[in-house]
Amino acid sequence: MREKKKKNLIDIKDLSVKEIDDLIKVANDIIEHKEKYSHKCDGKILATLFFEPSTRTRLSFESAMLRLGGKVLGFSDSASSSTTKGETLADTVCVVSGYADIIVMRHPKEGAPVVASKRSLVPIINAGDGGHNHPTQTLTDLLTISREKGRLDNLTIGLCGDLKFGRTIHSLITAMSRYKNIKFILISPDELKLPEYVITEVLEKNHIEYIETNSMEEYMNELDVLYMTRVQKERFLNEAEYVRLKDYYILDKSKLETAKEDLCILHPLPRVNEISTEIDDDKRAKYFEQAYNGVYIRMALILKLLEVL
Amino acid sequence: MVVEAIKNGYVIDHITVGNAIKIYHLLGLDNIDCEVALISYVKSKKMGRKDLLKIGKLIDIVFDKIAVIDPDITINIVKNSKIIEKKQLEIPEKLINVGICNNPRCITSSERNLDQIFHLVDRKNKIYRCHYCEAILENSKIA
Numbered sequence: 001m002r003e004k005k006k007k008n009l010i011d012i013k014d015l016s017v018k019e020i021d022d023l024i025k026v027a028n029d030i031i032e033h034k035e036k037y038s039h040k041c042d043g044k045i046l047a048t049l050f051f052e053p054s055t056r057t058r059l060s061f062e063s064a065m066l067r068l069g070g071k072v073l074g075f076s077d078s079a080s081s082s083t084t085k086g087e088t089l090a091d092t093v094c095v096v097s098g099y100a101d102i103i104v105m106r107h108p109k110e111g112a113p114v115v116a117s118k119r120s121l122v123p124i125i126n127a128g129d130g131g132h133n134h135p136t137q138t139l140t141d142l143l144t145i146s147r148e149k150g151r152l153d154n155l156t157i158g159l160c161g162d163l164k165f166g167r168t169i170h171s172l173i174t175a176m177s178r179y180k181n182i183k184f185i186l187i188s189p190d191e192l193k194l195p196e197y198v199i200t201e202v203l204e205k206n207h208i209e210y211i212e213t214n215s216m217e218e219y220m221n222e223l224d225v226l227y228m229t230r231v232q233k234e235r236f237l238n239e240a241e242y243v244r245l246k247d248y249y250i251l252d253k254s255k256l257e258t259a260k261e262d263l264c265i266l267h268p269l270p271r272v273n274e275i276s277t278e279i280d281d282d283k284r285a286k287y288f289e290q291a292y293n294g295v296y297i298r299m300a301l302i303l304k305l306l307e308v309l
Numbered sequence: 310m311v312v313e314a315i316k317n318g319y320v321i322d323h324i325t326v327g328n329a330i331k332i333y334h335l336l337g338l339d340n341i342d343c344e345v346a347l348i349s350y351v352k353s354k355k356m357g358r359k360d361l362l363k364i365g366k367l368i369d370i371v372f373d374k375i376a377v378i379d380p381d382i383t384i385n386i387v388k389n390s391k392i393i394e395k396k397q398l399e400i401p402e403k404l405i406n407v408g409i410c411n412n413p414r415c416i417t418s419s420e421r422n423l424d425q426i427f428h429l430v431d432r433k434n435k436i437y438r439c440h441y442c443e444a445i446l447e448n449s450k451i452a
């Protein structure tokens with residue numbers, strides 16, 4: 001019997017500030033010296049278990065493993081897994097953990113990776129569980145902010161769009177709340193405000209300064225980072241409500257008039273209309289860098305969980 | 310109304326009116342082999358009205374989980390017709406199969422053979438969160 005490994009990444013809170021700093025250091029080193037890492041995972045297999053499709057996230061992980069010299073296997077939606085035959089998640093994971101050295105999973109049900117990690121013989125990385133957690137997106141955001149701003153403390157961060165259902169927003173707030181002198185400008189329509197529990201359990205508990213507003217322009221001149229999000233159709237029960245709110249904020253040149261020269265504009269992608277394509281050529285637009293960074297931080301994470309550094 | 314005093318057993322006192330039936334089910338009193346009396350709407354100096362439960366045998370019962378329903382309950386342990394001990398309840402840190410997660414997107418709604426586990430996150434306000442999806446345990450979903 002192989003010894004059961006304990007290292008997983010299910011929630012961004014699983015990582016200490018020190019561990020996050022170390023991952024960022026490794027990711028930066030990978031970006032500088034790609035060749036140094038191209039055989040670190042020779043002979044290792046990464047399984048991607050995607051019980052719901054997310055092509056972008058899956059390709060990012062597969063690219064990360066291939067760039068480390070490892071191999072990948074898996075499925076990209078539940079129709080091609082045994083779940084359709086009525087197999088439990090616990091059984092699927094138990095079996096696959098014998099076929100691979102590390103598992104990346106995405107599942108529509110919240111808390112699924114907790115169940116998986118209990119039965120897996122190998123490390124589990126959560127690549128999204130419903131509207132709950134998506135820690136590697138947060139790591140990607142932190143790497144990008146750190147690279148663009150040179151720091152993760154002393155920042156005023158604008159979060160704009162769907163702050164109610166946006167899990168990347170909740171995770172980013174949780175992660176950033178551990179650094180010194182962070183201030184949040186929470187920009188959303190009343191219907192999509194940050195949930196009360198995030199305010200009390202994260203912001204107020206950690207004495208983090210925040211301002212709630214529905215104006216995108218009001219605090220633009222103060223921002224070091226502007227994080228835009230998409231209003232997700234699947235979160236709404238009512239189509240009319242979605243249509244009314246989906247284009248509530250559109251970032252274009254005119255909105256950036258008062259913005260700082262070194263503002264860093266981020267978006268987890270895919271975008272719909274919330275960032276005008278005329279911004280793409282602005283040097284402050286960093287969302288494509290952010291997507292590229294996702295591969296490098298995932299490489300660093302795989303190295304850490306496989307303990308091959 | 311007269312309910313016979315018990316010789317050996319428990320008197321669960323200071324139950325908020327209407328909660329005795331929930332506690333009856335939560336403790337599984339429908340499955341034990343002894344007399345149980347459920348008395349509702351009893352006059353009380355302290356509470357105005359209250360519910361009471363009498364269990365006619367000193368069986369092994371872990372009472373702490375009922376603190377989720379009613380933290381101010383008193384458990385009187387009766388031996389030879391005398392109250393030998395009065396116990397206050399401790400709010401448990403962890404609940405296993407006491408409540409059901411109300412989040413339709415929670416893994417517990419689809420995966421078979423999973424215990425319903427909740428952790429205490431706020432003692433003062435008695436707030437529990439699901440071990441899996443972190444949704445708050447709603448009072449209506451207990452027992």
Ligand SMILES: [Zn+2]
Binds near residue numbers: 417
């Ligand atoms: Zn749950």
